[in-house]
Amino acid sequence: MALALSLGRRGLGRTWPNPAVGAVIVKDGVIVGRGWTQPGGRPHAEIEALRRAGAAAHGATLYVTLEPCSHYGKSPPCADAVIAARLARVVSAIEDPNPEVAGQGHARLRAAGIAVDVGMGADEARRDHAGHIRRMTQGRPHVLLKLAISADGKAGAAGRHPIAITGAAVRERVHRLRSQSDAIMIGIGTALADDPMLTCRLPGMAKNSPVRIVADSMLRLPLDSRLVKSAYEAPVWVIAAAAAPQDAEFKLLPLGVEVLRSPGSAASLDLAAALESLAARGITRLMVEGGPTLAAAMVEADLVDEAMLFHSETIVGPDGVDALDLSAFSKLKGRLKFIGSETIGSDRQDRYERG
Numbered sequence: 307m308a309l310a311l312s313l314g315r316r317g318l319g320r321t322w323p324n325p326a327v328g329a330v331i332v333k334d335g336v337i338v339g340r341g342w343t344q345p346g347g348r349p350h351a352e353i354e355a356l357r358r359a360g361a362a363a364h365g366a367t368l369y370v371t372l373e374p375c376s377h378y379g380k381s382p383p384c385a386d387a388v389i390a391a392r393l394a395r396v397v398s399a400i401e402d403p404n405p406e407v408a409g410q411g412h413a414r415l416r417a418a419g420i421a422v423d424v425g426m427g428a429d430e431a432r433r434d435h436a437g438h439i440r441r442m443t444q445g446r447p448h449v450l451l452k453l454a455i456s457a458d459g460k461a462g463a464a465g466r467h468p469i470a471i472t473g474a475a476v477r478e479r480v481h482r483l484r485s486q487s488d489a490i491m492i493g494i495g496t497a498l499a500d501d502p503m504l505t506c507r508l509p510g511m512a513k514n515s516p517v518r519i520v521a522d523s524m525l526r527l528p529l530d531s532r533l534v535k536s537a538y539e540a541p542v543w544v545i546a547a548a549a550a551p552q553d554a555e556f557k558l559l560p561l562g563v564e565v566l567r568s569p570g571s572a573a574s575l576d577l578a579a580a581l582e583s584l585a586a587r588g589i590t591r592l593m594v595e596g597g598p599t600l601a602a603a604m605v606e607a608d609l610v611d612e613a614m615l616f617h618s619e620t621i622v623g624p625d626g627v628d629a630l631d632l633s634a635f636s637k638l639k640g641r642l643k644f645i646g647s648e649t650i651g652s653d654r655q656d657r658y659e660r661g
Contacts, residue, residue: 307330307369307371307397307399307426307427308427309328309330309337309340309369310328310329310330310351310369310370310371310399310427311328311371311399311427311430311431311434312328313328313329313330313340313341313342313351314326314327314328314342314343314351314371314434315328315434315486316328316342317342317343317344317345318434318485318486318487318591319484319485319486319487319488319514319516319591320345320346320514321343321344321345321346321347322347322437322488322588322589322590322591323347323441323588323589323590324343324347324348324350324438325343325372325402325435325437325438325590326342326343326434326435327342327343327350327351327352327370327371327372327435328341328342328343328351328370328371329341329342329351329352329354329355329368329369329370329371330355330368330369330370331355331356331358331359331362331363331366331367331368331369331393332366332367332369333359333362333363333365333366333367338358338359338362338363338366339355339356339357339358339359339360339362339363339366340354340355340358341353341354341355341356341357341358342354347380348380348381349381350375350381350384351370351371352368352370352374352384352387352388353381353384353387355368356387356388356391359391363391363392363393364391364392364393365392365393365394366393366394366395367393367394367395367396367397368388368393368395368396368397369397369426370396370397370398370399371398371399371400371427371431371434371435372398372399372400372402372431372435372438373398373400373401373402373407373409373411373412373424374388374396374398374411374412374415375402375404375406375407375411376406376407376410376411376413376414377406377407377410383411383414384411385410385411385414385415386414388415388420389414389415389418389420393420394420394421395420395421395422395423396412396415396420396421396422396423397422397423397424397426398412398422398423398424399424399425399426399427399428399430399431400424400425400428400431400432400435401424402442403438403439403442403443404438404442405442412424436448436591436611436612437488437590437591438590440590440611441585441589441590445582445585446578446581446582446584446585446609447488447489447581447584447585447589447590447591447592448590448591448592448611448612449581449592449594449604449609449610449611449612450483450487450591450592450593450594450611450612450613450614451594451601451604451605451610451612451613451614451638452480452483452593452594452595452596452613452614452616453601453613453614453615453616453629453630454471454472454476454616454618454629455471455615455616455617455618455629456471456618456620456621456622456626456629457617457618457619457620457621458621458622458623458624458626459628459629460622460623460626460627460628460629461596461597461598461626461627461628461629462499462597462598462622462626462627463622463623463625463626463627464623464625464626464627466495466498466499466597466627467499468499468500469620469622469626470620471616471618471620471622472616472618472620472651472653473618473650473651473652473653474651475650475651475652475653476616476618476650476651476653476655478508479616479650479655480595480616481506481507481508481511482506482508483593483614484504484505484506484514484515484516484593484595485506485508485511485514485515485516486591487516487591487592487593488516488517488588488589488590488591488592489516489517489518489519489543489584489589489591489592489593490504490516490517490518490519490592490593490594490595491519491520491521491592491593491594491595491600492504492519492520492521492594492595492596492597492600493520493521493522493596493597493599493600494520494521494522494523494526494527495597495599495600496595496596496597496600497520497522497527497531497533498526498528499597500596501531501532501533502532502533503532503533503536504516504518504533504595505518505536505539505540515540516540516593517540517541517542517543517589518533518540518541518542518543519542519543519544519545519584519592520533520542520543520544520545521545521575521577521580521600522544522545522546522550523546523547523550523568523573523574523575524546524547524549524550524551524554524573525544525546525550525551525554525555525558525565526554527544527558527563529557529558529561533563534558534561534562534563535561537561537562537563538562541564542562542563542564543563543564543565543566544558544563544564544565544566545566545568545575545580545583546565546566546567546568546575547567547568547570547572547573547574547575548567548568548569548570548572549572549573550567550573566580566583566584568580577603577604577607577609578607578609581609594610597627598627598628598629598630601629601630601634602630602631602634605630605634605637605638606634606637608637608641610638610641610642611642611659611660612642612657612658612659612660613638613642613657613658613659614655614656614657614658615655615656615657615658616650616653616654616655617653617654617655617656618652618653619652619653638658639658641660642658642659642660642661643658643659643660643661644656644657644658645657645658645659
């Protein structure tokens with residue numbers, strides 16, 4: 307199961323709207339097949355493992371990080387493929403919360419005479435499948451908030467000028483987090499101040515860049531920004547208020563930028579509704595990377611499920627931009643459970659998640 311979990315993580319950020327599942331087939335103590343959900347969500351992990359195992363799957367045991375599906379989507383049910391391969395036993399980490407499955411896959415396997423065990427590796431599987439679980443049970447993506455915080459509690463220099471808070475080791479970690487996310491979101495303030503790309507810049511991993519999303523209530527994203535200029539290389543979505551000017555949208559659309567309108571007629575964004583619209587488009591794992599205004603709004607709306615706070619020894623000064631105000635910090639730490647700290651280069655990562 308540990309191997310299946312590791313294999314499943316290969317697909318994080320690349321299989322949405324499907325979960326990133328891992329599967330291992332074992333016979334007589336020998337691994338005869340391995341699989342993980344392929345980019346775009348199919349083939350599923352079980353199908354990949356069965357393909358590699360071939361005839362050796364007969365009488366074997368399948369270890370899989372999520373219950374095999376039992377419904378027809380864009381491909382036939384994995385449970386039927388497992389039955390056809392005549393496996394003897396299936397060990398699933400967790401049941402699938404998708405109401406189209408929700409125990410029916412396991413029931414179908416048992417009805418076919420296959421032994422089924424559930425629960426091995428469940429805690430890790432729930433963490434790996436947090437996006438899928440959140441989307442199925444709450445209708446929104448799992449939200450990871452990332453903040454880089456100086457020793458004096460700042461996230462940027464005076465006047466919102468960008469400044470390197472953390473070192474190279476943390477930046478590498480952040481790019482890996484991006485590669486494991488379906489989408490990354492920033493506020494328009496960060497887009498204007500930093501003109502970021504938000505791609506994954508680890509060697510050879512540009513293709514794993516997430517969908518790049520800007521919360522921009524009045525559509526102020528410049529047409530000559532690096533995000534807009536690269537919209538055909540990696541998707542760019544802008545979430546705008548219903549009252550945002552239509553002409554600004556018409557200028558963005560031909561450049562490859564998708565505009566999603568927040569419901570209602572207000573000039574401000576309804577973040578909860580915005581996340582629901584992202585989930586409806588298949589987004590399961592959303593990384594919120596900046597800036598302080600968007601971070602505080604996410605915390606205030608109780609939409610943060612996991613937080614990674616990267617603390618630096620850098621001093622910005624009293625005129626710098628606060629990472630979060632005391633009230634938001636208090637709410638964040640009150641709602642999320644502290645998981646632990648890790649030293650990364652000269653910086654420190656503190657991790658929190660919902661209990």
